[in-house]
Amino acid sequence: MTETQYGAVPGAFFDIHTHGFVRVAVATPTVRNADPAFNATAIQAQAREASEAGADLVVYPELCLSGYANDDLHLQAALVARTAQEIASLAEATRELGPLLLVGAIVERSGSLYNTAVAIHRGTILGVVPKTYLPNYREYYEKRWFASGAGTEGQTIALAGTSVPFGPDLLFAAENMPSFTVHVEICEDYWSPSPPSIDGALAGGTILCNLSASNITIGKSRERHLLSASQSMRCLAAYIYSAAGHGESTTDLAWDGQGGIYELGDLMAESARFSHENALVYSDIDTGRIRQERLRMPTFHDAAVQRGKPESRFRRIAFEHRPGVAVTDLKRPVRRFPFVPNDAEKLDQDCYEAFNIQVEGLITRYKATPGEMMVIGISGGLDSTHALIVAAKACDRMGVSREKILAFTMPGFATGDSTKSNAWALMRAIGVTAEEIDIRPAARQLFADMGHPFSDGEPVYDITFENVQAGLRTDYLFRLANQRGGFVIGTGDLSELALGWCTYGVGDQMSHYAVNTGVPKTLIQYLIRWCVSSGQFDPETDTVLNAILDTEISPELVPPDAAGGLQSTEEKIGPYELNDFFLFHTLRYGLPPSKVAFLAYHAWRSTSEGRWPIGFPEAKKNAYDLETIADWLEKFLFRFFQTSQFKRSALPNGPKVSAGGSLSPRGDWRAPSDGRADLWLSELREALGRKN
The missing domain is CATH 3.60.110.10 (Carbon-nitrogen hydrolase)
Structure with missing residues (x-):
């Protein structure tokens, strides 16, 4: 029996036979x-x-x-x-x-x-x-x-x-x-x-x-x-x-x-x-x-x-199956990063395929779409960075100038100097047509028209405050695409779609073509590292890419707190490395939550076991106990099964990349938008000895 916030976890939870092994x-x-x-x-x-x-x-x-x-x-x-x-x-x-x-x-x-x-x-x-x-x-x-x-x-x-x-x-x-x-x-x-x-x-x-x-x-x-x-x-x-x-x-x-x-x-x-x-x-x-x-x-x-x-x-x-002894030591490899290549012999091939699935998808859509321009918003974060380098490689392969990529950085009320600097450095290094649009004047007008307290100087950073900024950025991109003869490239990734960590109708959920829609956050990070290690771009670009990889993941929609702390995505929704683990085993294999927790416990309980992707940074190696895993898994289940399907039901086109699955309503995942998470939450809580 193990004591957690759930009380005493039944011993059966730790027995491999309970989970079908x-x-x-x-x-x-x-x-x-x-x-x-x-x-x-x-x-x-x-x-x-x-x-x-x-x-x-x-x-x-x-x-x-x-x-x-x-x-x-x-x-x-x-x-x-x-x-x-x-x-x-x-x-x-x-x-x-x-x-x-x-x-x-x-x-x-x-x-x-x-x-x-x-x-x-x-x-x-x-x-x-x-x-x-x-x-x-x-x-x-x-x-x-x-x-x-x-x-x-x-x-x-x-x-x-x-x-x-x-x-x-x-x-x-x-x-x-x-x-x-x-x-x-x-x-x-x-x-x-x-x-x-x-x-x-x-x-x-x-x-x-x-x-x-x-x-x-x-x-x-x-x-x-x-x-x-x-x-x-x-x-x-x-x-x-x-x-x-x-x-x-x-x-x-x-x-x-x-x-x-x-x-x-x-x-x-x-x-x-x-x-x-x-x-x-x-x-x-x-x-x-x-x-x-x-x-x-x-x-x-x-x-x-x-x-x-x-x-x-x-x-x-x-x-009659009667084990000779109690069996709690799982003997099988459990990958911490199931979406990420981890075989040294196949590493380069797997990354090459993943990256080029996106590139080829974008090339085909570009050739089939009226207009010559690709329009993309650049924040200096992981997702927009990856979408931009995919677009750049697509241009190279088609023999089209990278200047056909119209890249816009659009600072808001919480945009940090480092991310804005990274955005500009990346756009210059890639050689795209780069511009900046300050969305704050338009946002202030909108707040005033709505009667939002922020327009009167009150620091009210609610969901409306966040989504006004996110929505304005998307409005600009779509209208710029109309004006300049192009289409908007979406930047939202598979992990955000699974968690519903995207605003309905804006750039991380809506676009003309979503190149990242089949790529989870952990794989995006790794593909950017692969682009650097395999020499896909020049040294100047590699320097910027490494700087972006070292930046904390944040939507930057709320100003820093008094101590200078940034709005942290993972503090709100959980570590992406755990969420991607949950997503893979839920989406790809349909495993019950108790088994997902059991596998996560064996995969993540120690940093000493060598199951990290090749080249994974030593400083980013984490471990999680069962209580932490179960806490974030509950939040994942609620978001995945109950609150976010309506966003996925309206997804734009984008290529499936991983055998782990996609969330396209036309492909791997079709579910009712008004479903509930009760069944999955109950199964997990019962297995861990917690009352609903």
């Missing part, structure tokens, strides 16, 4: 060929270790109980009999352990020998899955020893003194965890053009497992990564792969013990290759994320229909 382990035991007793000892030891680590599922390599590289020894009666004996002993020895075990073993049935995966859970053999595709080419001769499991659907086998399900049509389903459903295939099965795991996934399997004895050759590791990642992505599933390692015969082949855990195309964990030790690698699979992806993709349902509804052809073998 399943801890999986890939085991690579050292084996001896044709020595089931030795191998069973190693398998038991790893099962015990995995159970103590809270694993729910352990996947072993193909034929690990007898060894794979036995050649004709597979057909020796003594080996077959001893393997069956060790299967029974293994089941009994693991009766008190928590995980579902998938063990590779030879079994004899009806005069045929099969290469199988034996599913064992708490002393019970749940079922036996035979290999369907038997390789019989190059170095493989499996048809010499084994029969294919094709055609054995619906069968049983006598094993360990009892009759158990046998066939490739088995799904192992935790009856008290609906999304913990396991399908099994063996090695060559997923090298085939039509892996059995496709039907397994379409029948409801969320965790696809492959017991493999794939020998290693140059480049084969990359092929396994490719197949495992693509199968997990295509099937909207997790894919767990375990290959044979040290101890297999090297008479003609070699083995590296590669193990990998994948989820929706992402590599979550992998084992050390060529190890001489018994190896275990873990990751927590988000079955809730998998379920949500399937719900939002009608293609998944359509594929099941096209393949004759595989669910009707599978047998669901139920087991």
Whole structure:
């Protein structure tokens, strides 16, 4: 239990299973060929270790109980009999352990020998899955020893003194965890053009497992990564792969013990290759994320229909999920900045794509729009800066002079000297047509016409005071576009639209084309840094860009306080790095608020863990406790679900940039403008032990 402003947070909140995570382990035991007793000892030891680590599922390599590289020894009666004996002993020895075990073993049935995966859970053999595709080419001769499991659907086998399900049509389903459903295939099965795991996934399997004895050759590791990642992505599933390692015969082949855990195309964990030790690698699979992806993709349902509804052809073998220990240490990478590229190998490519999506979107709109001018308001802040450099790059690519960009800085009652200076320095460095319009005289006239107290000298800085300034800037821009033959480029970003931190009908919500509408604040900051580091502009421009990046985010609509403190956006609505985290998991995956809080807690509770984007400034590394996370999440939920949809329903055109989603009413997000946040707030408060 943890004490916060919510009171005592229920312990269940910190348990990974509460949030739909399943801890999986890939085991690579050292084996001896044709020595089931030795191998069973190693398998038991790893099962015990995995159970103590809270694993729910352990996947072993193909034929690990007898060894794979036995050649004709597979057909020796003594080996077959001893393997069956060790299967029974293994089941009994693991009766008190928590995980579902998938063990590779030879079994004899009806005069045929099969290469199988034996599913064992708490002393019970749940079922036996035979290999369907038997390789019989190059170095493989499996048809010499084994029969294919094709055609054995619906069968049983006598094993360990009892009759158990046998066939490739088995799904192992935790009856008290609906999304913990396991399908099994063996090695060559997923090298085939039509892996059995496709039907397994379409029948409801969320965790696809492959017991493999794939020998290693140059480049084969990359092929396994490719197949495992693509199968997990295509099937909207997790894919767990375990290959044979040290101890297999090297008479003609070699083995590296590669193990990998994948989820929706992402590599979550992998084992050390060529190890001489018994190896275990873990990751927590988000079955809730998998379920949500399937719900939002009608293609998944359509594929099941096209393949004759595989669910009707599978047998669901139920087991009761009982973790061996309480599990609160989340074992999976959780990115603090899910919208921001964080892979060193892909960093430049991802930033290049993000920036150029915006540039190409603006080029197409420019060519399709009457008039030659792009009109943009420059405040010296992040959003207008990014919109301006996108426009500049668009001009360069079209061979159009940057002077076709009409950039206006429009100081108001709270405009700071530094931001105004940055605005002018940026416009000069970029080489646009730059002008300044002081909006204060027009604002004073408007205040007087309205009878606002500010017109009489009273320091009343209410919402009207702020929006008069914001609205006048937009009025000027639209009329200037009319006058000078151009269109207005919007500067508002995805984060502001999510929070409703934009004034209806003004520049951060309304424009002729909104280049930033698909880019969250954290990504805008990072793309500006990338423009500097990758040499997109000249050194003079880079100097200004760095100065803007170091400036506190503020709308500058209210004058500084007596101590000189600026109006701070993040003090009002919360840190953008947290809000973007909330937005990604809410928009992209539809996660419940309690799970978003749980993930944020694990991502942000420490500054010591290395999950910052590459090149992220040391001085900007923050940490947040659960109380802080929950407080800002409540505010995010209220703003996102209740107060700001009407602004998003009237958005101008703008390109989707991130796979995390957009808020266009014509695209990723369509919601009623008069919705309420009660459901989401209640779910969060209940999970944290707080009364509504």
